[in-house]
Amino acid sequence: MDTIIKDMLDDALFNNICDYDFTKVKELEKSIAKSLNTKWKYVHDVRLKLNYTVVTGKLHNNIRWKTERILTNKAHNYVWYRNSLSGPFEMKCIKCNSIQQFHSKSSLLRVLGYDDKGNVRTKETDEISGKLHYGQKNIGMCSECSRTAKRTPHGPRTAEQIKRMREISVLNQTEYNSVEEWAKAKRKKKDWYDICDRMSKQNLRKYKPDEYKRLMANRWDGTNFETGLTIEHSNPKSVCYKENKLLECVHSDNLKVVTMKENNQLWNEYVKKKIH
Ligand SMILES: [Zn+2]
Numbered sequence: 001m002d003t004i005i006k007d008m009l010d011d012a013l014f015n016n017i018c019d020y021d022f023t024k025v026k027e028l029e030k031s032i033a034k035s036l037n038t039k040w041k042y043v044h045d046v047r048l049k050l051n052y053t054v055v056t057g058k059l060h061n062n063i064r065w066k067t068e069r070i071l072t073n074k075a076h077n078y079v080w081y082r083n084s085l086s087g088p089f090e091m092k093c094i095k096c097n098s099i100q101q102f103h104s105k106s107s108l109l110r111v112l113g114y115d116d117k118g119n120v121r122t123k124e125t126d127e128i129s130g131k132l133h134y135g136q137k138n139i140g141m142c143s144e145c146s147r148t149a150k151r152t153p154h155g156p157r158t159a160e161q162i163k164r165m166r167e168i169s170v171l172n173q174t175e176y177n178s179v180e181e182w183a184k185a186k187r188k189k190k191d192w193y194d195i196c197d198r199m200s201k202q203n204l205r206k207y208k209p210d211e212y213k214r215l216m217a218n219r220w221d222g223t224n225f226e227t228g229l230t231i232e233h234s235n236p237k238s239v240c241y242k243e244n245k246l247l248e249c250v251h252s253d254n255l256k257v258v259t260m261k262e263n264n265q266l267w268n269e270y271v272k273k274k275i276h
Pocket of ligand 1: 146
């Protein structure tokens with residue numbers, strides 16, 4: 001019996017971690033006990049007697065079973081246990097087949113599309129919250145191939161695709177049921193303005209790319225009043241805010257790229273028109 005248990009422990013702890021489903025050594029002991037129809041305590045004692053304590057104790061503290069499985073499956077030449085404790089860790093580029101080395105598991109995991117804990121890194125473009133997101137295009141690629149992949153544009157998205165992306169963001173990340181409903185939510189003025197600025201820029205980039213390029217090449221920086229460019233909203237932000245018309249405000253038809261000076265003039269004209 002002891003030998004059988006030893007073989008099973010050997011197999012799980014040193015050879016084929018992927019074949020076993022456990023997150024803690026105790027779970028493994030229990031599943032071995034169950035399959036042998038014996039008590040967990042007995043299996044546990046055998047493990048201690050075999051002096052696997054040190055090893056498993058070490059594994060317990062430093063190793064995440066979940067990431068070990070990922071690395072065993074996806075890293076290059078990664079043999080569980082032999083490669084677990086020290087690097088370098090290797091990856092074979094899925095595009096050019098070159099071998100790339102990493103000094104930490106976490107950096108290799110990141111390139112493979114996982115975080116430190118072995119969770120898949122999110123890939124949705126987060127247009128609504130504006131939060132940073134991770135590009136997943138270059139998973140499994142060496143740095144050279146990944147640079148090339150990043151340069152490859154995905155081609156212009158259709159208005160329909162953009163609308164759909166926003167809808168997905170809203171549904172996944174907020175309690176609202178549609179972009180329209182989300183846009184109408186009550187917001188503090190600063191939040192409303194921040195979202196408005198972000199979406200205006202996004203819409204300009206998507207629907208008026210030439211204007212967007214012109215803006216980015218020479219932005220208003222607080223000093224270049226005559227030449228520095230800004231986005232002007234034909235129906236002004238302050239008005240749209242009062243009427244809570246976010247989507248109307250950020251619509252590309254409502255956006256114009258003008259110098260700060262022109263922006264001021266247009267505002268003055270707008271105010272005059274409203275008064276008369
Ligand atoms: Zn490559």
